[in-house]
Amino acid sequence: MTNYNCSRVPDTVQTDAGVAGAGVLLSFIITNMLSIFLAAVIILLNLRKSTSAPICRKLLLSFSDQQIITGIGIQSVGLAKMKTMVPYHFFIIWLLSLLSTVTNQATLLALVNDFKRDWVLRWLRQFLMFINLLLGCVVGIFVLRSVMKNLEPRLPIGCVWHVADRGSSSNAALSTAGTIAVIVANVIVFTLATWYLHARTNPKWLKSVQVVGLVALVAMGVGATIRVVLVSQAFNDPPPSVHLTGPSEKDWSFGQLLPLLLLILPVISTVEIIRGELRVTPNKVDDEMSAPLFSDTELQNGGYQQSPLWGKR
Structure with a gap:
C-alpha cells in the first residue's frame, strides 16, 4: 500500500470526476428530490386517510434502495482513497452521504408500515441504516479533524492524523460547530428511526x-x-487553494451519464410490476398451493410481523 506523503505539499490536485463529476452529483441530487417528493405525496395522502398510492410507494422504495447503496459505496471509496484524496473531494463525499441519509429517512417516514409487515425488509433496512451511519460518522470525523487542524487543502485527507495544527482559519469555529452538529444529528436521527422502525404499534401522534x-x-x-x-x-468554482488540474469535472462522459441512466431503472421496474399485476393471468396451481403472506393474528396486530429468529413461536 502507498504510504502517506504529508511532508511535501503538491502544487496541484488531480480532478476526480468519479466522486465529484456532474453526473454523479446530479444523480444524488435528483434522486433525493424525487424521493422527498414521493414521500410527501404518500404522507399527505395518509393525512387524508388514503394510503394506497401503489406506484408512488414502489418508486420511492426503489429510489431509496438505490440511493442508500450508492451512498454507502461512495463513502467506502472515499475512505479507501484517503491516502490520496484531498479534503475538497472528501467533503463532497460527506455531503453526498447526507443526501443519501435524507433520502433513506424520508422513505422510512412514508413507508414504515410496509417495513413492519415483513421482518426481513425491516432488518435489512436497519442493517443498511447502521452501515450508512457508521461510514457517515467516520467520514464526518475526518472532515472535522481537517477543519480543526486547518489541513493544507492539497494534502491527502489521511494526513489529519500525521501533521501539526496550522492554526485556526477565519471560519473555523462556525465550520467546527456545524460539522459536530451534523454528526450528532445523524446519531439522533438514527436512534429515533430505529425506534420508529421497530415500534409494534403506531402512536396517535404518528x-x-x-x-x-x-x-x-x-x-x-x-x-x-x-x-x-x-x-x-x-457547478461552480472550487476553492482556489485546491489548484485542480486535469479534465474538468464539468465534462460529460459515459461514466457521468451512467448514474443518470440508472435512475430510469426504478421507473421501468415499477411499470413492469404494475402491468404484471394487472395483466398477467393468474395460475390456478399457484393459487391453490400458495399461502397467505400474513396470518390473521399478524393483521390484527397492526401488520407487524415478528422475526422468527427470536420471536414467540
Missing part, C-alpha cells in the same frame, strides 16, 4: 411526526444540495 420529520429532512436536503452546488467544480 402523522405529526411524519410531517415534522419530513420538513426537517427537506431542510437538510436543501442545505446539503446548496453546499454541493457552491463548492464543486461541476
Whole structure:
C-alpha cells in the first residue's frame, strides 16, 4: 500500500470526476428530490386517510434502495482513497452521504408500515441504516479533524492524523460547530428511526411526526444540495487553494451519464410490476398451493410481523 506523503505539499490536485463529476452529483441530487417528493405525496395522502398510492410507494422504495447503496459505496471509496484524496473531494463525499441519509429517512417516514409487515425488509433496512451511519460518522470525523487542524487543502485527507495544527482559519469555529452538529444529528436521527422502525404499534401522534420529520429532512436536503452546488467544480468554482488540474469535472462522459441512466431503472421496474399485476393471468396451481403472506393474528396486530429468529413461536 502507498504510504502517506504529508511532508511535501503538491502544487496541484488531480480532478476526480468519479466522486465529484456532474453526473454523479446530479444523480444524488435528483434522486433525493424525487424521493422527498414521493414521500410527501404518500404522507399527505395518509393525512387524508388514503394510503394506497401503489406506484408512488414502489418508486420511492426503489429510489431509496438505490440511493442508500450508492451512498454507502461512495463513502467506502472515499475512505479507501484517503491516502490520496484531498479534503475538497472528501467533503463532497460527506455531503453526498447526507443526501443519501435524507433520502433513506424520508422513505422510512412514508413507508414504515410496509417495513413492519415483513421482518426481513425491516432488518435489512436497519442493517443498511447502521452501515450508512457508521461510514457517515467516520467520514464526518475526518472532515472535522481537517477543519480543526486547518489541513493544507492539497494534502491527502489521511494526513489529519500525521501533521501539526496550522492554526485556526477565519471560519473555523462556525465550520467546527456545524460539522459536530451534523454528526450528532445523524446519531439522533438514527436512534429515533430505529425506534420508529421497530415500534409494534403506531402512536396517535404518528402523522405529526411524519410531517415534522419530513420538513426537517427537506431542510437538510436543501442545505446539503446548496453546499454541493457552491463548492464543486461541476457547478461552480472550487476553492482556489485546491489548484485542480486535469479534465474538468464539468465534462460529460459515459461514466457521468451512467448514474443518470440508472435512475430510469426504478421507473421501468415499477411499470413492469404494475402491468404484471394487472395483466398477467393468474395460475390456478399457484393459487391453490400458495399461502397467505400474513396470518390473521399478524393483521390484527397492526401488520407487524415478528422475526422468527427470536420471536414467540
